[in-house]
Amino acid sequence: MNWLALASLALGAFFFLAGTVGLLRFPDVHSRLHALTKADNVGLGFLLFGLALEVGSPLVGAKLFVIWCLVLLASASVSHVIARAALRRGVEPWQR
Amino acid sequence: MPAVSSAVLRAGAFRIALYALLWGILAGFEPGSWFLGAPAVLLAAWLSLQLASPVPFRPWPVLVFVAFFIGRSVSGAVDVARRALAPRLRLAPALVVYQTSLPAGLPRVLFLNSISLTPGTLSADIRDDTVWVHVLDENGDHEQALSGLEGRLARVFPQ
Numbered sequence: 001m002n003w004l005a006l007a008s009l010a011l012g013a014f015f016f017l018a019g020t021v022g023l024l025r026f027p028d029v030h031s032r033l034h035a036l037t038k039a040d041n042v043g044l045g046f047l048l049f050g051l052a053l054e055v056g057s058p059l060v061g062a063k064l065f066v067i068w069c070l071v072l073l074a075s076a077s078v079s080h081v082i083a084r085a086a087l088r089r090g091v092e093p094w095q096r
Numbered sequence: 097m098p099a100v101s102s103a104v105l106r107a108g109a110f111r112i113a114l115y116a117l118l119w120g121i122l123a124g125f126e127p128g129s130w131f132l133g134a135p136a137v138l139l140a141a142w143l144s145l146q147l148a149s150p151v152p153f154r155p156w157p158v159l160v161f162v163a164f165f166i167g168r169s170v171s172g173a174v175d176v177a178r179r180a181l182a183p184r185l186r187l188a189p190a191l192v193v194y195q196t197s198l199p200a201g202l203p204r205v206l207f208l209n210s211i212s213l214t215p216g217t218l219s220a221d222i223r224d225d226t227v228w229v230h231v232l233d234e235n236g237d238h239e240q241a242l243s244g245l246e247g248r249l250a251r252v253f254p255q
Contacts, residue, residue: 022180
């Protein structure tokens with residue numbers, strides 16, 4: 001296995017882990033959305049980059065890239081919709 | 097036959113090229129796949145022009161924005177990972193209000209989505225020109241970060 005691919009996969013797994021820890025530890029819905037959208041998107045990016053290197057086919061790499069773009073779009077939009085629904089229902093963001 | 101403006105022609109040509117590329121990526125570039133692919137691409141391009149009017153954009157600022165966006169989203173992920181894994185939670189969340197001057201439609205959608213993927217900010221609501229942004233740390237200079245992001249998008253879409 002290619003070392004660059006391995007490092008990229010490990011980095012991707014690390015960001016997924018950090019995002020999940022944030023999801024569990026952060027105090028309210030809005031803070032948790034930060035953890036999910038940012039960490040998981042970049043984690044998926046590294047994961048897919050590692051997989052593309054490992055497969056070594058440009059066409060499969062392009063497919064993985066399209067998947068990444070669609071997931072970015074979906075998760076940013078969904079997190080906005082969840083955040084907005086929470087605000088409009090009167091969920092006050094947690095404050096220190 | 098109604099006259100077709102050059103903006104629509106340009107947008108149509110661009111969308112046909114984009115959808116053809118997508119089809120090729122999904123179904124393969126073998127000649128046989130275009131038997132179904134070519135009509136599907138043309139139909140999708142026609143339908144997309146009915147549903148979404150052309151939005152002119154500048155190609156070079158798009159590339160600048162994409163590079164900037166990738167860098168910012170990686171630092172956003174690093175920032176949130178550090179906060180999540182720190183022994184003590186260092187959060188001071190707040191809601192920040194920002195007035196945007198970007199036109200409605202695609203530029204604004206991209207602005208809201210990019211806010212959520214850049215460090216410490218999450219777009220939480222929009223009414224007219226007012227955007228509510230949830231921030232993880234109220235002590236940061238969010239006004240400057242948001243106007244920087246907005247300025248880069250404004251260069252992509254000429255007014």
